Amino acid sequence: MGSTAIALVAAVVGVTGTLLAPVLAQRSSAKGQRAEFERQQQAAQAQWEREQRQAELAARRTCYVETNAAYRRYRIQLMNYLWHVHRDEVTEAGKEALEAARHAHHAAFAEAQMVASAAVLAQLDDVAKALSEGYRRTKCLEEGNPDPDDSFDVIQAYLQWIWERWKEMRAVMRADLGVNNSP
Template sequence: MGNGMIAVVAAIVGVAGTLLAPIFSQRLLGRIQGEQFERQQQAARADWLREQEQAELAERRNCYVATNAAYRRYRIQLMDYLWHLHRGTVDAEARAELAAARDAHNAAFAEAQMVASAAVLTHLDDLAAALGEAYVKIKRLERGAPLADGSLDDIDGELRGFWERWRRNAQSDACRHRRRHTVG
């Protein structure tokens, strides 16, 4: 090959390189920008999921606090009503306070059914049943038709033991939760 031919080939390669360089650069830039966009989308999706988890956790925590307070209040009102019954001082105000506590308890339980885990709902259901049984026993005692295990002392013992049951259940749930989130 002569010098002229080498010069023509070099010129063709040079011109082709000059003409193709912007196309290759643009494709490379497009690929890089696409990868950056995808990473940004993944980061935004991860942020959104994290925010959703935090919002759900806050909602669940608020619900658990309200449910805990409602269960405590209902139990205390049952004990207070039992005390009024024992002293013979049950009046419209005591009945209204018990009814309000019972309604608040039912509302809190209904809300918990929407956000609580199955394990928590099982415990809440058991505790609600125990409070419901205590309520029935108190009302039967008030009417003068107590159940066999519905004496004042029996009911008082159940209501006092109720919170120990609640604490044990809460501790076992907390242990299970820690194990689930610390193991792998």
């Protein structure tokens, strides 16, 4: 009886193993496929996130270039207009050029408010306020109603000071884009 029982147990184990092998192989294969699918999903998600970061960086870069140019143009137009006021040579074309630069500045600032980092936005805001003050002071001088102690030279020095603030603003923009600020 001993060998018959052993043979019977061996047969049951063999048949059970034969029957379970495909089920276990399928489960193992499904588990491997699920793991591979998850790895592919993670890789696709990581790739999408990289592409999003690159697109955001490109959009910020484009915005910063346009904003930088608009701020610079506005300041230059203010300087030119101040000279025309000083020489009493203000023309309609000069007024239009200043207003065009001013409106371009406002549009660039509005766009930057949507994409700029907090550090860049703080710099943009400071320089925008300074440009606005330079505009106000220049227009008051033109109208013959300057602020106390304001003159052509004082306003010109103020607009030169804005140039230094612009350099700081540009450095913060470059740092936000990951560009080295060394000379």
